[in-house]
Amino acid sequence: MKPIFQLSLILLCSLARDTSLVLAASDSVPHGKMPDNGTIFNISKQLCSGCIAESVEFLFTHNLARAAKWEPLLFWDFQLQKYARWWAGQRKADCELRHSFPEGDFKLGENIFWGSGSTWRPSDAVSAWADEEKYYDYDTNSCEEGQMCGHYTQIVWKNTRRIGCARVVCDTGDVFMTCNYDPPGNYIGERPY
């Protein structure tokens, strides 16, 4: 396994929660039993209508992680996709693992990924982020010392509803991927779920 570098984002400000959004898909997830992958895949496809396969893969893998915590499934947002594609385009020449927002001024949630070589897929990025679950301690609402878990907590953040992501093979031959989340998660002092 080649090294993967990730950065997490922590929001320093707090906004009112958006509770007015109700996601239809969450109603179609039967309670009591974790829906199977095929069901989550089919729902994700519906929530990403008109998407290319790569986008469905981003959305499906996010929704797998969310379903495991009974969080409402996310839907794909083409405005966020446009933003993510813009930022991926900005990174194509250098492939630097950089956020699109200045530190402390995040308007959207953002997870970014860099992988050496051209074969990294959306599911690789989402797995790398979601694997941080093992470092997240719900009781203390913190990451294990010296570890990151902010990518994971953004993925399963309760109030987040929409995502848009992009993948680019850079001129260096490596891969950069970015996902944006709205409303953003990772409010300090709040738990993800």
Ligand SMILES: *[C@@H]1O[C@H](CO)[C@@H](O)[C@H](O)[C@H]1NC(C)=O
């Ligand atoms: C569902 O997908 C997850 C993530 O890709 C995988 O770990 C798991 O084994 C899959 N479960 C089934 C039943 O296919």
Ligand SMILES: *[C@@H]1O[C@H](CO)[C@@H](O)[C@H](O)[C@H]1NC(C)=O
């Ligand atoms: C998902 O959709 C496909 C194609 O419509 C269908 O054949 C399959 O049974 C569905 N799977 C589940 C688990 O609903």
